[in-house]
Amino acid sequence: MTDRMVDTSSLTRPSRRKLMAMGLAGGAAVWMGPSIGWVGQAQAATPPEKPTGQAVIGFSQEPTVFNPLMLHIEVDEGVYFNLFSPLWRPGPDGNLIPDLVTEIPTAENGGISADGLTWRLKLKDNVKWHDGTPFTAEDVKYTIELINNPDFRAGRRAGHELVRDIQVVSPTELTWRMEKPYAPYPAILSWTFIVPKHILEKEADPNTAAFNNAPVGTGAFKWAERVPGDHITLEAFEDYHGDGPYLERIIFKYIPDMTVLFTQFQTGDVDYTGIQGISPDKYETAKSLEGRVVMPVPQPFVENIACNTGLPVFKDPKVREALYYAMDKQSIIEAIYYGLPIPTESFLPKESWAFNPNLPKHEYNPDKARQILDEAGWVPGSDGIREKDGVRLEFTNSTTAGNQTREQAQQFLQQNWLEVGAKMNISNLPPAVMWGEYWMMSKFETAMVGIGFGIGPDPDANDFFHSKSIGAQGGTGQNTTQYNSPEVDALLAEGASTTDQAKRKEVYAKMQEVTRRDLPYLPIFQYTMVEGIKEGLQNFKPNVAVQENCWNANEWYWAT
Amino acid sequence: MGRYLLGRLGQNVVLLWLVSMIGFGVLYLAPGGPLSQFAMVPGMSQEDIARIAQQMGLDRPLPVQYWEWFTRLLMGDWGRSYRDSQPVLHVIGSHLWATLELMITATIIAIFLGVWIGVMGAIRRYSFFDSLATIGAMIALSIPTFWFGLVTIYIFSVKLGWLPPGNRYTIGDASFWDYLHHLIAPSLVLALVEVAVWSRYMRASILDVINQDFIRTARAKGLPERQILLRHAMRNALIPMITLAGLQIPTLLGGALVTETVFTWPGMGRLFLDSLSYRDYPVVMGILVFSAIMVLVGNLLADLLCAIVDPRIRLD
Numbered sequence: 105m106t107d108r109m110v111d112t113s114s115l116t117r118p119s120r121r122k123l124m125a126m127g128l129a130g131g132a133a134v135w136m137g138p139s140i141g142w143v144g145q146a147q148a149a150t151p152p153e154k155p156t157g158q159a160v161i162g163f164s165q166e167p168t169v170f171n172p173l174m175l176h177i178e179v180d181e182g183v184y185f186n187l188f189s190p191l192w193r194p195g196p197d198g199n200l201i202p203d204l205v206t207e208i209p210t211a212e213n214g215g216i217s218a219d220g221l222t223w224r225l226k227l228k229d230n231v232k233w234h235d236g237t238p239f240t241a242e243d244v245k246y247t248i249e250l251i252n253n254p255d256f257r258a259g260r261r262a263g264h265e266l267v268r269d270i271q272v273v274s275p276t277e278l279t280w281r282m283e284k285p286y287a288p289y290p291a292i293l294s295w296t297f298i299v300p301k302h303i304l305e306k307e308a309d310p311n312t313a314a315f316n317n318a319p320v321g322t323g324a325f326k327w328a329e330r331v332p333g334d335h336i337t338l339e340a341f342e343d344y345h346g347d348g349p350y351l352e353r354i355i356f357k358y359i360p361d362m363t364v365l366f367t368q369f370q371t372g373d374v375d376y377t378g379i380q381g382i383s384p385d386k387y388e389t390a391k392s393l394e395g396r397v398v399m400p401v402p403q404p405f406v407e408n409i410a411c412n413t414g415l416p417v418f419k420d421p422k423v424r425e426a427l428y429y430a431m432d433k434q435s436i437i438e439a440i441y442y443g444l445p446i447p448t449e450s451f452l453p454k455e456s457w458a459f460n461p462n463l464p465k466h467e468y469n470p471d472k473a474r475q476i477l478d479e480a481g482w483v484p485g486s487d488g489i490r491e492k493d494g495v496r497l498e499f500t501n502s503t504t505a506g507n508q509t510r511e512q513a514q515q516f517l518q519q520n521w522l523e524v525g526a527k528m529n530i531s532n533l534p535p536a537v538m539w540g541e542y543w544m545m546s547k548f549e550t551a552m553v554g555i556g557f558g559i560g561p562d563p564d565a566n567d568f569f570h571s572k573s574i575g576a577q578g579g580t581g582q583n584t585t586q587y588n589s590p591e592v593d594a595l596l597a598e599g600a601s602t603t604d605q606a607k608r609k610e611v612y613a614k615m616q617e618v619t620r621r622d623l624p625y626l627p628i629f630q631y632t633m634v635e636g637i638k639e640g641l642q643n644f645k646p647n648v649a650v651q652e653n654c655w656n657a658n659e660w661y662w663a664t
Numbered sequence: 665m666g667r668y669l670l671g672r673l674g675q676n677v678v679l680l681w682l683v684s685m686i687g688f689g690v691l692y693l694a695p696g697g698p699l700s701q702f703a704m705v706p707g708m709s710q711e712d713i714a715r716i717a718q719q720m721g722l723d724r725p726l727p728v729q730y731w732e733w734f735t736r737l738l739m740g741d742w743g744r745s746y747r748d749s750q751p752v753l754h755v756i757g758s759h760l761w762a763t764l765e766l767m768i769t770a771t772i773i774a775i776f777l778g779v780w781i782g783v784m785g786a787i788r789r790y791s792f793f794d795s796l797a798t799i800g801a802m803i804a805l806s807i808p809t810f811w812f813g814l815v816t817i818y819i820f821s822v823k824l825g826w827l828p829p830g831n832r833y834t835i836g837d838a839s840f841w842d843y844l845h846h847l848i849a850p851s852l853v854l855a856l857v858e859v860a861v862w863s864r865y866m867r868a869s870i871l872d873v874i875n876q877d878f879i880r881t882a883r884a885k886g887l888p889e890r891q892i893l894l895r896h897a898m899r900n901a902l903i904p905m906i907t908l909a910g911l912q913i914p915t916l917l918g919g920a921l922v923t924e925t926v927f928t929w930p931g932m933g934r935l936f937l938d939s940l941s942y943r944d945y946p947v948v949m950g951i952l953v954f955s956a957i958m959v960l961v962g963n964l965l966a967d968l969l970c971a972i973v974d975p976r977i978r979l980d
Contacts, residue, residue, distance in 0.1 A: 333930030536696030
């Protein structure tokens with residue numbers, strides 16, 4: 105399910121994902137740790153007494169969906185975090201932070217039963233909707249029921265569909281039962297925003313409700329104005345239950361072109377460059393700007409070469425291993441990606457609590473690659489390309505056509521692999537074709553693709569690695585490499601049904617070892633993105649677990 | 665005249681129907697349907713996609729979907745946007761004013777400047793001014809608007825700080841002068857190419873007229889050159905311009921994609937592209953039908969105006 109697959113089918117607008125796909129996102133080799141605010145500005149200032157000033161958040165995509173439960177794209181979630189509240193938020197360190205609840209339910213505090221089936225939530229009693237109505241447990245119940253309403257065009261339903269018998273015990277307490285234990289559910293709830301029952305229950309059709317364009321939430325900012333195609337203004341909500349807000353208003357400004365966005369950041373019209381940030385080729389210029397703070401921020405996406413293991417040539421794990429040895433990863437990162445991304449061996453971002461830092465480190469060693477192929481019986485033919493049992497070591501590599509950075513990386517790999525007797529042909533396709541059936545139904549041979557494998561902050565990657573998720577074999581997921589490993593299947597099942605995080609961590613550590621060994625995906629790097637803020641903006645906290653780094657604008661303020 | 669109009673309207677309805685059918689077919693046959701982009705959203709599963717497709721009726725055969733859309737359109741229901749679930753006409757309306765503001769300003773600048781340059785070039789043919797205008801027009805036509813817009817922003821906003829770097833108004837200000845201040849750069853950039861086009865057409869048209877017999881007659885009568893130009897030459901030279909103006913109407917409402925992008929102007933051009941990339945088919949179809957109507961109306965108006973201005977043209 106989670107796919108933050110980089111690259112989509114949009115025609116011209118580079119989405120954040122497409123940007124990733126283009127390899128335009130950058131990042132630095134050194135990242136100081138996500139939980140600190142941006143360097144050199146955290147100490148001095150104190151927040152103002154009453155909300156003061158404004159922040160203009162520049163987005164290169166337009167948020168348009170304001171019922172947070174409906175089908176939407178990533179950019180919309182930047183607005184949700186400020187307008188609505190989830191039960192808890194994903195923190196920058198990977199832990200969940202209570203928002204509408206008084207504590208995160210766990211097995212230890214009795215919030216979740218030991219078998220993971222019974223949940224009990226305790227809610228804050230001082231929370232108000234923007235219209236002044238008190239928030240209660242009824243709203244939480246209504247929200248989950250609305251998601252499961254067959255007539256409602258809910259976006260994600262995973263996890264919610266397992267919830268049964270929601271009981272409102274008191275206005276601040278509710279319980280429910282899960283159909284089966286599902287460990288990623290807390291992570292899913294961290295991006296499930298609670299909607300007001302008292303407004304939506306009066307609507308005949310929640311899909312076209314007036315609420316969808318005049319939302320009422322419990323977040324730090326309330327709805328003020330939307331000018332379609334231009335901007336959205338939110339104003340401080342003085343009765344907010346959490347920290348802040350310290351800004352009088354925040355404005356989400358839609359600036360469709362990244363060069364223009366950067367120009368407006370330069371002129372000071374934009375205080376923060378959201379979603380796609382600043383393109384890496386402008387990183388040097390951006391760093392030299394006076395009064396601006398610019399920094400690479402890690403992303404949850406990993407750039408890979410996906411090998412279709414359903415093909416004879418990739419059935420042999422030795423071939424994948426040899427190709428990985430023959431890949432000059434460091435040069436790709438340095439020469440093509442401005443040295444910004446972080447080399448990785450895992451499918452998880454290194455900020456994840458489940459990240460395994462002890463995986464075998466990649467080594468660029470063409471001799472070793474040749475040796476492995478020799479030993480596995482792949483013999484060079486008359487033209488130097490290896491063969492085994494009539495199968496030539498020749499395959500195509502595909503990605504989004506017109507993505508110049510990736511095309512360069514492809515040509516680089518082509519050379520790398522030719523040196524060890526493997527022939528790679530480049531065959532790129534327009535986005536809608538590439539990431540449609542061609543990808544989903546495993547019609548590619550190899551693909552260059554950036555993917556976010558986890559479900560938000562959760563490491564569950566069932567959708568990409570489980571043998572039942574192979575679309576080409578009738579499955580319902582996105583296991584497009586047709587990777588079939590009983591070992592991984594068992595680990596995924598165990599990881600999804602275990603509630604104890606320490607135990608889960610072991611399970612996923614093991615799973616990362618297996619995927620590193622089997623290499624259905626040859627991992628290249630974890631993406632980073634260059635983001636910029638105006639100097640003086642306090643409490644900007646990049647967070648790999650959310651879609652937009654304006655997730656905590658309630659804490660933002662200007663140093664005076 | 666009445667019969668002619670009726671005939672034209674009948675033709676137009678058939679044309680509209682054809683346009684809508686082709687547009688609909690092409691849109692829906694393009695790879696990756698309206699939901700393709702959501703396959704990539706974190707946490708969305710293929711099951712979710714299939715369920716939503718079914719909820720939205722996208723899993724039904726194309727002719728059924730078309731028929732439903734078309735019959736609703738005939739009843740005046742243009743459907744709702746997939747993006748913000750607003751009625752399509754409302755969505756179009758919310759972008760139309762921004763576009764009109766920009767396009768009308770730019771067109772007025774373009775017509776006045778273009779006509780003036782064209783006339784001056786024609787009466788002083790091969791003069792220094794004419795050569796300069798010709799070269800200028802060629803340059804204006806060949807400069808990519810995107811680049812020119814960025815350079816304008818770089819010089820006047822980043823370096824000199826005289827003009828705002830785009831946007832329609834300062835959020836929170838929105839006074840008349842603020843609007844005007846924001847309008848200067850994008851309308852001039854947009855007008856640049858238009859000036860070139862209009863001046864070339866106008867020059868050619870004047871040259872065409874100025875060598876005709878009735879002008880020579882006027883000269884022979886000893887009329888002052890100024891009067892010949894304004895009374896006799898200009899009047900006749902402007903007739904082709906009416907057709908040109910008629911063809912401009914849909915462009916006026918269709919917006920200028922590149923200029924709107926560079927100057928973050930929330931107009932129709934952006935709306936169309938955004939709707940296309942979001943696969944917001946109801947809005948895309950809405951704009952398509954709307955533009956088709958504008959093209960037809962523009963043409964019809966131009967033809968009628970020509971007939972009124974030029975007695976030689978008869979509409980039967």
